[in-house]
Amino acid sequence: MKSILVVEDDIIISLLYEKILESAGYHIIRAHNGMEAVEKFRLLQVKPDIILMDHRMPVKNGIEASKEIMAINKNSKIIFLSADPKVQKEALSIGAVHFLEKPFSIKTLIRIIKEKLEFSSYIEAA
Amino acid sequence: MFKIKNHRKNEQSMVELSEQEIKPVNLKNHNLDDKIINILLIEDNPGDIRLIQELLREIGNEKFKLVYQENLKGGIKNLNKSKFHVILLDLTLPDSLGLDSLKFLLARVSSIPIIILTGTDDQTLAIEAVKSGAQDYLIKGKVNEDLLERSKFYSIERQNVMEKLKKSEKKFRIDFQRASFYKDILVYDMNNILQGIISGSQLFTQYAINNKDLKDKFEVLEIINDQVMPGARLISNVRKISQLEKSEISFYPIKLCDILKTSIRGIKNMFHIRNINLKVNSMKKRISVHANELLKEIFDNIMINAVRHNIKQNAEIRISISILNENSKSNIKMEFIDNGNGIEDSMKEAIFQRGNKEEQYISGMGLGLSLVAKIVKSYNGKIWVEDRIRGDYTQGSNFVIILPELI
Numbered sequence: 001m002k003s004i005l006v007v008e009d010d011i012i013i014s015l016l017y018e019k020i021l022e023s024a025g026y027h028i029i030r031a032h033n034g035m036e037a038v039e040k041f042r043l044l045q046v047k048p049d050i051i052l053m054d055h056r057m058p059v060k061n062g063i064e065a066s067k068e069i070m071a072i073n074k075n076s077k078i079i080f081l082s083a084d085p086k087v088q089k090e091a092l093s094i095g096a097v098h099f100l101e102k103p104f105s106i107k108t109l110i111r112i113i114k115e116k117l118e119f120s121s122y123i124e125a126a
Numbered sequence: 127m128f129k130i131k132n133h134r135k136n137e138q139s140m141v142e143l144s145e146q147e148i149k150p151v152n153l154k155n156h157n158l159d160d161k162i163i164n165i166l167l168i169e170d171n172p173g174d175i176r177l178i179q180e181l182l183r184e185i186g187n188e189k190f191k192l193v194y195q196e197n198l199k200g201g202i203k204n205l206n207k208s209k210f211h212v213i214l215l216d217l218t219l220p221d222s223l224g225l226d227s228l229k230f231l232l233a234r235v236s237s238i239p240i241i242i243l244t245g246t247d248d249q250t251l252a253i254e255a256v257k258s259g260a261q262d263y264l265i266k267g268k269v270n271e272d273l274l275e276r277s278k279f280y281s282i283e284r285q286n287v288m289e290k291l292k293k294s295e296k297k298f299r300i301d302f303q304r305a306s307f308y309k310d311i312l313v314y315d316m317n318n319i320l321q322g323i324i325s326g327s328q329l330f331t332q333y334a335i336n337n338k339d340l341k342d343k344f345e346v347l348e349i350i351n352d353q354v355m356p357g358a359r360l361i362s363n364v365r366k367i368s369q370l371e372k373s374e375i376s377f378y379p380i381k382l383c384d385i386l387k388t389s390i391r392g393i394k395n396m397f398h399i400r401n402i403n404l405k406v407n408s409m410k411k412r413i414s415v416h417a418n419e420l421l422k423e424i425f426d427n428i429m430i431n432a433v434r435h436n437i438k439q440n441a442e443i444r445i446s447i448s449i450l451n452e453n454s455k456s457n458i459k460m461e462f463i464d465n466g467n468g469i470e471d472s473m474k475e476a477i478f479q480r481g482n483k484e485e486q487y488i489s490g491m492g493l494g495l496s497l498v499a500k501i502v503k504s505y506n507g508k509i510w511v512e513d514r515i516r517g518d519y520t521q522g523s524n525f526v527i528i529l530p531e532l533i
Binding site for chain 1: 313314315316317318320321322323324325326328329332351354355358365
């Protein structure tokens with residue numbers, strides 16, 4: 001089962017992501033701010049296949065957290081989910097594989113996750 | 127008439143016109159609220175000091191209080207001690223020369239008008255001084271009492287106007303920051319809220335699929351989902367209008383029809399439950415425009431309106447693209463002809479201007495068309511709306527866009 005680290009400070013949205021993605025067949029790990037995300041990522045024996053990253057969070061924003069996660073594992077697949085389109089450029093420049101502007105539909109989210117997972121398994125197979 | 131209390135060899139010395147010693151004289155040409163005008167004279171030449179004193183006496187001593195200092199350092203000290211309405215400044219002081227004296231003063235007392243005193247040979251310097259922020263200059267030897275008074279009066283008035291301007295500029299800046307703040311809240315927080323709504327309703331849709339009792343109630347969820355995206359669109363339009371107004375967006379060559387195709391695909395997706403008949407007369411693959419990512423907003427907004435404001439069973443949009451060659455310039459003419467509800471004559475211009483005039487509200491049209499108009503304008507193009515059938519607006523509209531072709 002593929003696992004996804006969901007980093008989102010809004011509890012309601014975070015729970016919704018969890019239920020949606022679990023019903024789509026993924027294992028979910030949740031973090032509620034950037035610092036918690038980095039700590040969880042560091043401690044995980046098996047790194048998550050995908051990280052869904054919000055940007056504006058109370059402790060350590062998405063960009064900072066992503067930089068640290070990329071430093072721990074440069075192959076991390078971070079999908080930025082933000083209502084703030086201004087951070088798109090920066091997110092992609094530090095290595096995020098995709099930027100999804102809120103609000104997006106569940107269909108879109110799952111499509112993007114599948115795309116990124118397929119791409120990585122293609123690379124692994126090669 | 128006036129007493130010199132101290133000799134000015136002392137750096138701290140000053141001359142004051144004692145008010146009791148001066149007989150009241152009716153002032154001519156004066157309306158500065160009958161206040162006593164405090165003048166600081168920074169001048170080291172005794173002859174020039176004496177001259178200014180004489181001139182002030184001619185104008186009417188009871189209206190002035192003159193304090194003088196022979197160097198800049200002393201002048202500054204006095205400025206800290208009492209309030210002055212105007213400063214007369216010589217540019218050849220023992221401790222400071224030329225524009226440096228002025229800049230030094232301006233950095234400390236930006237709200238007090240400064241009049242430069244200069245010799246006949248220094249006029250260029252004096253003009254420079256005015257450009258740098260002095261209110262006026264007077265040429266020594268050519269000053270008479272009228273000139274001195276007028277200069278002083280105007281300098282004070284001008285400075286007042288400038289102060290008001292500064293205040294209004296400050297207020298404007300605060301308002302602007304506040305507007306940016308509201309925009310930020312709208313864009314960021316509202317989108318997060320919409321994300322919650324859309325995720326919740328779509329999750330519920332998933333649950334409902336497996337539930338017999340709920341299966342028929344799907345359209346309610348569709349309505350919720352369909353309302354979220356227009357909300358998000360409104361927010362996105364607010365942000366883009368603000369970007370355009372701040373000229374934050376650059377321009378580059380774009381193939382017009384590539385964007386049009388993407389836009390049409392999006393519209394068909396968005397209104398998949400409606401019957402839409404969408405035709406383009408000819409996709410001219412080669413034509414390019416000098417534009418940016420906002421080009422798609424033009425097509426999106428016009429077509430969304432054409433479908434949304436259309437009560438007919440089948441929404442029709444016919445898109446016609448042609449090239450106009452006039453005066454060696456090549457323009458692209460695009461027409462979006464719909465069978466929607468139409469636009470009354472009185473509204474044909476107003477729909478593009480929402481947000482430009484106060485308290486103007488055009489029901490249902492959102493911000494879309496004013497954004498469209500702003501984008502078209504930024505491409506040096508034109509946009510207007512006609513009736514599909516001339517004289518009968520209820521038969522639908524024709525949105526005409528002219529864009530310069532990039533060859």
